[in-house]
């Protein structure tokens with residue numbers, strides 16, 4: 001499959017603080033990639049480094065097969081980018097888009113109308129400063145779609161949209177993805193928002209890509225899980241890997257093991273643990289929601 | 305870069321506040337001239353000599369600050385830098401584009417006010433006299449020096465603007481520079497040490513004063529313009545160096 005974006009061991013340090021820690025992501029043509037992470041996980045930093053707004057402190061970026069920094073800069077032309085909702089307050093939405101059309105060298109006069117219609121903002125003629133939050137969000141999405149770029153990067157595009165707006169947004173993204181073959185990478189701190197539309201997910205936590213999976217796997221994993229609480233979770237993890245040959249588990253914030261294998265064979269798990277001298281306090285099947293899965297993965301108890 | 309210049313010109317010409325601002329400036333100027341014309345007998349004869357002296361001082365501040373806000377500060381207050389610099393526009397192209405847009409805007413504004421100035425001159429003097437021709441050449445020289453000064457201050461302040469990416473700081477920097485506050489302080493202190501004197505002698509403001517006063521006498525020399533151009537070139541290079549090294553802030 002054609003790689004649209006590839007990062008290899010991307011690092012970003014702010015002083016001693018590691019904002020991105022060896023992030024390697026592959027984005028293939030036709031993907032809708034959901035980048036999930038809590039506040040401060042490094043989502044925006046990742047996008048800023050991708051777009052050249054911030055310099056990486058290690059690792060490489062390849063966009064549409066670029067190899068030199070010149071090619072990389074040139075390839076950024078094919079990316080529509082949205083981060084925050086920032087436009088010139090004294091211009092209206094149309095004029096702001098006209099500004100970016102001129103800047104990007106888009107001459108098609110119907111283009112502004114097309115993207116405004118997509119986000120249902122074609123009837124709004126107010127100055128940008130008079131926009132509501134959702135309107136600002138919509139115009140920002142429209143700006144990223146200008147000129148039908150190959151790749152569209154959206155940093156938290158759902159913030160501030162009403163439920164109807166969210167549903168419209170999903171439809172727009174999915175139809176552009178299917179009809180125009182646009183590849184998307186969309187960040188959010190709520191997995192559920194993207195669970196219905198993305199085909200691949202990456203979980204970013206404290207600058208590290210802690211897990212990457214496709215939608216099918218995510219579905220399987222979130223359907224049934226086994227929650228195990230023991231006195232020594234490190235030893236339990238070791239036993240799962242060495243004796244039961246599975247790495248399909250995470251340790252959640254309460255030091256419980258959330259296991260996606262052996263869901264219907266909990267007796268096997270219990271036997272191994274007990275035989276190896278572990279105290280088993282809890283061993284129960286758990287129907288997790290998407291959100292729970294995400295929180296389990298990154299440790300639901302901690303906050304930034 | 306040409307695309308960026310087009311976009312910037314589009315933005316600036318669609319900012320209605322600009323027309324209101326310059327409209328008010330023009331009205332105030334016209335009102336002052338007409339008032340003096342009605343009150344002071346024989347004012348018409350001294351029109352050019354009075355105003356070639358005053359206008360540069362006033363315009364360089366009032367025009368300069370408006371151009372600076374429109375061209376440099378708006379990107380910071382509207383937090384549009386991430387949107388602009390995430391296109392394939394390089395930061396060097398961005399800065400050179402800004403520089404060209406600044407020149408074009410300042411020259412355009414000077415032209416408009418120049419015509420107003422000459423038009424009012426013809427009105428108060430009751431026609432064009434023999435002197436007017438040389439006066440206009442003087443006015444153009446004065447305006448030219450003025451334009452270089454405004455762009456120079458703008459570039460120097462933009463170094464601060466891009467380094468900190470804070471609009472309030474950028475504005476303070478521009479005001480401090482264009483009002484010659486540093487020049488004033490150093491001018492007081494220049495007797496204290498030869499280093500202060502050296503710095504004072506090489507300030508943009510000092511070079512501008514020398515060039516302006518020569519231009520006013522109709523005796524502007526090339527070697528007075530050269531330092532101004534060097535200032536512009538060095539400031540451009542420093543601004544590019546700063547801009548290519550900074551992290552573009554996200555904006556809320």
Ligand SMILES: Nc1ncnc2c1ncn2[C@@H]1O[C@H](COP(=O)(O)OP(=O)(O)OP(=O)(O)O)[C@@H](O)[C@H]1O
Nearest residue numbers: 014019037038039040041042043044045046189551
């Ligand atoms: N310019 C900077 N200097 C120092 N630290 C920074 C800078 N920018 C970001 N960080 C830090 O890097 C980490 C990641 O920030 P980032 O904005 O990428 O998070 P995020 O995942 O986008 O979060 P959010 O959901 O809140 O937008 C944070 O801890 C943040 O404090």
Ligand SMILES: [Mg+2]
Nearest residue numbers: 043044045155
């Ligand atoms: Mg963010």
